[in-house]
């Protein structure tokens with residue numbers, strides 16, 4: 001499992017953590033951790049940078065969950081199921097891996113969702 005990479009950019013607006021394991025530097029989106037539609041603020045602490053796939057097909061499709069406070073206290077859950085369980089969760093200094101069967105089941109779903 002690759003380490004969660006922290007990337008920063010010259011602009012403070014984009015100096016934030018990207019999705020764990022993501023290698024995309026193109027089509028980056030500014031995501032509000034607490035959605036604007038749910039009353040989330042426009043502060044940098046409520047914003048992170050995600051590639052288009054992780055943003056639209058991941059977070060906003062419900063298979064990736066991003067919570068916490070940017071940039072140092074974000075938590076990403078990948079392979080999120082309807083019941084809220086996730087295949088793997090990355091937080092500051094933590095990696096929580098789900099059972100192997102849940103992992104396989106969710107990876108198949110994520111693969112099918114990819115363009």
Ligand SMILES: [Zn+2]
Nearest residue numbers: 030031032055
């Ligand atoms: Zn978003």
Ligand SMILES: [Zn+2]
Nearest residue numbers: 019022051054
């Ligand atoms: Zn990505």
